[in-house]
Amino acid sequence: MPEGHSVHRIARQFERSFTGPPVAVTSPQGRFAAGAEALDGHAVVQARAVGKQMFLEFDHALWLRVHLGMYGAWDFAGEIAVETLSPAERGGRGTGVVGANEDSPWSIGAPRRARLRMAESEKLGPELAEWPPPPVGAVRVRLLTATAVADLRGPTACEVQTPEEVDATIARLGPDPLVDGPAGEDAFVENVRRRNVAIGQLLMDQEVVAGIGNVYRAELLFRARLDPYRTGKDVPVELLRELWRDWSYLLGVGVETGQMLTMDGLTGDALERAKANRHDRHWVYHRAGQPCRVCGTPIATAEMATRNLYWCPKDQT
DNA sequence: TGGGTATGTCCAC
């Protein structure tokens, strides 16, 4: 599932393409019919992302809360402003697809009629044959303006919330570097230090820190050379502060690039390989049995917090 | 072509 960086990117896409004009809200699949009716015809005021949760505020003080879960995805189409994608993300299509400057990885493409899938990976689809495009498959909710459409499929959560309910949802979440800034660091340290629970478990706990998923967990622990089984209260405060700052850094990279790039210092061919092939992208994630990129020891794996954990038993102590 | 796995969370039993 999309980890925190994807959700922040999606919120940004909504800010760009959906705030302002009234939005037609429907549930082609039918499972969100009542919620869609409550929002239909109202304008989106703002989009917010906290951890892996996204919130859209409508102009009558109701919010749409969405959590993508493992398989959820948003498909955007229409005259949407698309950020520059890497060649791999463009699905092997030629250049000039989004009209953005190829040399500037952070630039925003000129709005044009296109299709963009935003989930764990992002991909541009073919040009649109008709407008609005017919919903394909199980579309839980469709948001439609005169120039843009967004279809949601397969979310774990999709519901209408009052402002009080939004506050309550967010209150249950730990700090998010892009929401709380440096102030989140103290909260993170405190949340970890008071628990007699493995740090590998705590990083996956959205009440401890919001937005980290299984890939970032494994990579952050390796980057810190930290044993996943060390309990929270046993991790030195200074190491926890470094861990928080590293998460803030990786989240920023993820939001800017749309990819979970966790190996620093890559240049040239190695960088291109990492961008093109996710198996060349990580230190330990999904590399069970393969040699550690630093010491050569086979990467270990075990289940922790119901997910597969990966780590180097020699380097992480 | 078909099966297994996956970035996550909630709920029924």
Added chain:
DNA sequence: TGGACCTACCCAT
């Protein structure tokens, strides 16, 4: 504890 959610991708056949 296991299933549901519902899709994309990779690999074996």
